[in-house]
Amino acid sequence: MAEEEEVPAILVLASSFGIDIKSQNPPKYRFLEAFSSNLPLLQFLQQQQTLPPSVRAIICNALKPVTADVIRSLPSLGLVVTASAGTDHIDLTECRRRRIQVVNIGGLFTADVADMAVALLIDVLFKISAGDRFARNWGLSKPLGFPFGSKLGGKRVGIIGLGRIGGEVAKRLEAFDCIIKYHSRNKNPSVSYTFYSNVVDLASNSDVLVLCCPLTEQTRHLINKEVMLALGKDGIIINVGRGALIDEKELVQCLVKGEIRGAGLDVFEDEPNVPKGLFPLDNVVLSPHAAALTLDGFKDSCEYVTQSLDTFFSIKPQVS
Amino acid sequence: MAEEEEVPAILVLASSFGIDIKSQNPPKYRFLEAFSSNLPLLQFLQQQQTLPPSVRAIICNALKPVTADVIRSLPSLGLVVTASAGTDHIDLTECRRRRIQVVNIGGLFTADVADMAVALLIDVLFKISAGDRFARNWGLSKPLGFPFGSKLGGKRVGIIGLGRIGGEVAKRLEAFDCIIKYHSRNKNPSVSYTFYSNVVDLASNSDVLVLCCPLTEQTRHLINKEVMLALGKDGIIINVGRGALIDEKELVQCLVKGEIRGAGLDVFEDEPNVPKGLFPLDNVVLSPHAAALTLDGFKDSCEYVTQSLDTFFSIKPQVS
Numbered sequence: 001m002a003e004e005e006e007v008p009a010i011l012v013l014a015s016s017f018g019i020d021i022k023s024q025n026p027p028k029y030r031f032l033e034a035f036s037s038n039l040p041l042l043q044f045l046q047q048q049q050t051l052p053p054s055v056r057a058i059i060c061n062a063l064k065p066v067t068a069d070v071i072r073s074l075p076s077l078g079l080v081v082t083a084s085a086g087t088d089h090i091d092l093t094e095c096r097r098r099r100i101q102v103v104n105i106g107g108l109f110t111a112d113v114a115d116m117a118v119a120l121l122i123d124v125l126f127k128i129s130a131g132d133r134f135a136r137n138w139g140l141s142k143p144l145g146f147p148f149g150s151k152l153g154g155k156r157v158g159i160i161g162l163g164r165i166g167g168e169v170a171k172r173l174e175a176f177d178c179i180i181k182y183h184s185r186n187k188n189p190s191v192s193y194t195f196y197s198n199v200v201d202l203a204s205n206s207d208v209l210v211l212c213c214p215l216t217e218q219t220r221h222l223i224n225k226e227v228m229l230a231l232g233k234d235g236i237i238i239n240v241g242r243g244a245l246i247d248e249k250e251l252v253q254c255l256v257k258g259e260i261r262g263a264g265l266d267v268f269e270d271e272p273n274v275p276k277g278l279f280p281l282d283n284v285v286l287s288p289h290a291a292a293l294t295l296d297g298f299k300d301s302c303e304y305v306t307q308s309l310d311t312f313f314s315i316k317p318q319v320s
Numbered sequence: 321m322a323e324e325e326e327v328p329a330i331l332v333l334a335s336s337f338g339i340d341i342k343s344q345n346p347p348k349y350r351f352l353e354a355f356s357s358n359l360p361l362l363q364f365l366q367q368q369q370t371l372p373p374s375v376r377a378i379i380c381n382a383l384k385p386v387t388a389d390v391i392r393s394l395p396s397l398g399l400v401v402t403a404s405a406g407t408d409h410i411d412l413t414e415c416r417r418r419r420i421q422v423v424n425i426g427g428l429f430t431a432d433v434a435d436m437a438v439a440l441l442i443d444v445l446f447k448i449s450a451g452d453r454f455a456r457n458w459g460l461s462k463p464l465g466f467p468f469g470s471k472l473g474g475k476r477v478g479i480i481g482l483g484r485i486g487g488e489v490a491k492r493l494e495a496f497d498c499i500i501k502y503h504s505r506n507k508n509p510s511v512s513y514t515f516y517s518n519v520v521d522l523a524s525n526s527d528v529l530v531l532c533c534p535l536t537e538q539t540r541h542l543i544n545k546e547v548m549l550a551l552g553k554d555g556i557i558i559n560v561g562r563g564a565l566i567d568e569k570e571l572v573q574c575l576v577k578g579e580i581r582g583a584g585l586d587v588f589e590d591e592p593n594v595p596k597g598l599f600p601l602d603n604v605v606l607s608p609h610a611a612a613l614t615l616d617g618f619k620d621s622c623e624y625v626t627q628s629l630d631t632f633f634s635i636k637p638q639v640s
Contacts, residue, residue, distance in 0.1 A: 111473045115496060119442035123449075126614070128439050128607065132449040135606035136599050148615040153431045175495030176435060279456050286455035287448060294446070295468040 008313055009054045011074065013041070013064035014083070029309065035064075045073050057312065059305055062086055062242075063271055063289065068094040081308045083301045084292070085109055085165070086242055088215040103308045107164050108300055109292040113266075114168030116291035117210050117240045120264025121157075121173075123285045124236050125150045130282045153177040158206030160199065160222070161213025161241065162188055169210055181206060184213075199223070203230035208238065215242035225250040228260050235260045240291055243269035252277040255284060266291050328633055329374045331394070333361070333384035334403070349629065355384075365393050377632065379625055382406055382562075383591055383609065388414040401628045403621045404612070405429055405485070406562055408535040423628045427484050428620055429612040433586075434488030436611035437530050437560045440584025441477075441493075443605045444556050445470045450602045473497040478526030480519065480542070481533025481561065482508055489530055501526055504533075519543070523550035528558065535562035545570045548580050555580045560611055563589035572597040575604060586611050 007030050015035040032051050037044045045052045055074045060066055062084035068091040071077060080090055081103045095102050123129055126149040157173050159166045159182040170180045170193065180193040183202045187195040196202035199222060203209060209231060213219050223237065223246040231237070237260060239246060248269040254260045255278070262283035268274050271289055278284050292301070327350050335355040352371050357364045365372045375394045380386055382404035388411040391397060400410055401423045415422050443449055446469040477493050479486045479502040490500045490513065500513040503522045507515040516522035519542060523529060529551060533539050543557065543566040551557070557580060559566060568589040574580045575598070582603035588594050591609055598604050612621070 111497070112471060115442060115472050116446060119439070119446055119448050122435060122439035123443065123452075126436060126439055126610065128443055128605065129449040129452040131607045131610050132443075132605050135594055135608045148613050148618055149610065151432060151614045151616045152435050172492075172495045175492045177431070274455055285448065285452050287451045288455045290446065290451050290469065293468050294471045296471045298468055 006054075008056045008309075009051050010309065011045075011052075011055045011058045013058060013060040013066070028313075042069055042073065045070070057081065057309060059083070059309075060089070062089055065089040067091055071095065071098065071100065079103065079309070079312045081305050083305055085113070086214055088242055088244075101312065103312075105292075105301055105304060108304055109297055110164045110168055112294055112297050113165045113212075113240050113291040114172060116266055116287065117165075117169045117212065117238050117264075118172045118176075120238050120240070120266065120285050120287065121208060121210065121236065122152060124238070124262040124264045124283070125152055125155075127282070129285050154179065155207045156181060156205065157208045157210060158182065158196070158202040159193075159210050159212060160184075160202070160245075161211065162191065162193070163212065165240070166210070166212035167191075169212060178208075199227050200230045203227045203235070204232075206231065207234060208236045210238040211241040211245050213241050213245065215244050220244050221247045223247065223251070225254070228254045231260055233258060233261060236262045236264070238264045240266045243267040243271060248275055255281055326374075328376045328629075329371055330629065331365075331372075331375045331378045333378060333380040333386070348633075362389055362393065365390070377401065377629060379403070379629075380409070382409055385409040387411055391415065391418065391420065399423065399629070399632045401625050403625055405433070406534055408562055408564075421632065423632075425612075425621055425624055428624055429617055430484045430488055432614055432617050433485045433532075433560050433611040434492060436586055436607065437485075437489045437532065437558050437584075438492045438496075440558050440560070440586065440605050440607065441528060441530065441556065442472060444558070444582040444584045444603070445472055445475075447602070449605050474499070475527045476501060476525065477528045477530060478502065478516070478522040479513075479530045479532060480504075480522070480565075481531065482511065482513070483532065485560065486530070486532035487511075489532060498528075519547050520550045523547045523555070524552075526551065527554060528556045531557070531559045531561040531565045533561050533565065535564055540564050541567040543567065543571070545574070548574045551580055553578060553581060556582045556584070558584045560586045563587040563591065568595055575601055 007027060009030045009032055011032045011034060013034050032055060034041055034044050052074055054076055056076050057079040058066055058077065060082050066080055066089065071091060071094045077100055079101045080095065082090060083105050085105055087102055087104050090102055092102065153176055156179045159169055159180060162182040162184045173180060181196060181202060182193050183196045183199050228250060251263065252275050255263060264285040266287040267289055274286055278286060327347060329350045329352060331352045331354060333354050352375060354361055354364050372394055374396055376396050377399040378386055380402050386400055391411060391414045397420055399421045400415060402410060403425050405425055407422055407424050410422055412422065473496055476499045479489055479500060482502040482504045494500060501516060501522060502513050503516045503519050548570065571583065572595050575583060584605040586607040587609055594606055598606060
């Protein structure tokens with residue numbers, strides 16, 4: 001284990017989280033920058049000689065999985081900080097077993113993710129991205145040759161997961177005169193929105209489904225073909241949760257066949273691989289897991305990550 | 321002039337407004353479909369032999385100007401119905417002189433246009449359209465290679481024209497925790513938003529300007545270089561009013577030089593010609609005057625146009 005006076009070694013999996021931390025002088029941490037290598041993480045760690053055994057914390061984000069194998073290769077690991085709300089990319093069972101602390105970004109991105117959900121919904125309904133493609137050639141086309149979009153007001157929006165993010169999505173869409181319904185593990189007595197204990201029932205009674213719940217074994221492929229058929233030909237799916245909440249193969253089929261009207265997707269099952277079947281479609285809006293990629297949000301999350309490290313390492317010595 | 325029993329002749333300038341009307345049986349109107357000809361309107365009218373002198377109404381939209389020359393060539397014209405909120409494309413002076421009634425679509429598109437304004441703003445901030453272009457190639461690029469966007473919450477939004485549309489934009493953006501300010505001909509005592517009598521002052525104190533006012537001689541090029549420089553390098557302009565509210569050449573320059581951060585434009589000075597200088601830019605979102613192009617809105621406006629004709633022609637005989 002690391003000595004009292006030693007500068008803690010931190011394994012950094014994502015390029016974007018070293019900047020603010022590295023500018024500290026004198027350096028509080030030694031950074032092992034896995035992102036700068038093209039090797040798979042485990043291989044990268046095997047190549048390093050001295051540092052991995054002393055690594056005491058990992059910094060990652062939703063795109064950088066922390067598997068049981070990675071955790072096992074780091075005997076001194078005590079902390080995983082993820083710059084994401086979800087923790088599904090981290091092997092929580094192994095963390096629990098080893099008593100490794102897992103810190104997520106909490107509510108830091110709540111507003112951004114909710115904004116993204118609304119943005120994707122309006123974009124699908126109003127065909128903003130498709131319109132932008134069209135307008136860049138507008139002079140050459142007929143003025144009104146652009147296909148019609150659809151109103152937002154009055155739409156029945158079924159929110160799946162009425163936590164922090166879902167609640168903010170609801171607040172925003174109420175201002176657009178949408179009718180809010182929801183499915184959640186439990187009914188929330190403090191809201192007046194109609195609750196559905198069953199996702200198929202919610203889909204049958206909604207024009208739009210917005211996925212805001214975490215990915216767990218219970219929610220994996222929650223949106224399957226049955227749910228999509230219940231949502232129907234005029235239905236739209238917005239996903240700002242995690243890609244695997246949807247059976248992505250079925251989603252592509254439903255979109256191609258017109259069994260649902262459209263989709264706005266900020267997340268995918270196998271990021272950064274977007275299903276190629278979506279590329280030719282004008283009824284989908286694709287976003288590269290970008291909800292939290294704002295400059296202000298980035299600064300905030302850098303601060304949060306630094307703070308999480310500082311808290312962990314300043315508290316530790318007092319405990320031991 | 322047309323006889324009592326004669327079926328009134330209607331000049332239709334836009335292709336999209338004959339559908340519902342033509343399905344009437346027996347036909348209440350004879351339609352002169354100028355949109356089906358490639359000729360300029362005046363030339364088209366000169367080519368027609370008998371009908372133009374009997375034309376009693378025009379149906380148009382914002383993309384189809386009704387000039388003084390057109391009006392002069394139609395001696396029996398008594399009504400112009402435009403499927404748009406604005407009437408700046410109609411020579412109102414000539415209409416007044418001839419006592420020709422001008423009917424616009426009123427508040428029918430209010431919510432759609434407000435939705436479009438918010439959609440364009442979020443799109444510029446979050447780079448949705450640019451992200452969609454990026455995501456369609458995401459697998460090939462670095463996961464986090466996409467440039468950062470910017471938060472919506474807390475932004476100071478200066479609304480220019482706090483009428484029906486401006487009010488709805490304010491309502492929506494309040495739900496995103498934006499700070500609303502406005503400029504209008506007169507201060508509105510029923511709202512608590514900060515009023516600026518001067519557009520440059522509003523721009524200096526805003527992160528975003530949303531243009532929702534009608535185009536008049538007073539508002540033409542209201543957004544000039546001085547206003548854009550006052551808005552500044554982090555500023556964003558959203559235009560759902562009319563293209564000529566902005567000095568478009570200066571806008572392109574400011575966007576290219578980074579003197580403002582970005583723009584979301586549903587309208588242009590010389591539609592359907594979008595300034596070519598905008599095409600290579602990723603900090604603009606272009607929309608082909610599509611705010612009202614929803615399927616539901618289209619049905620509503622067809623009904624509204626039919627109703628306006630019916631009202632006009634059923635009332636007329638009683639008056640004469």
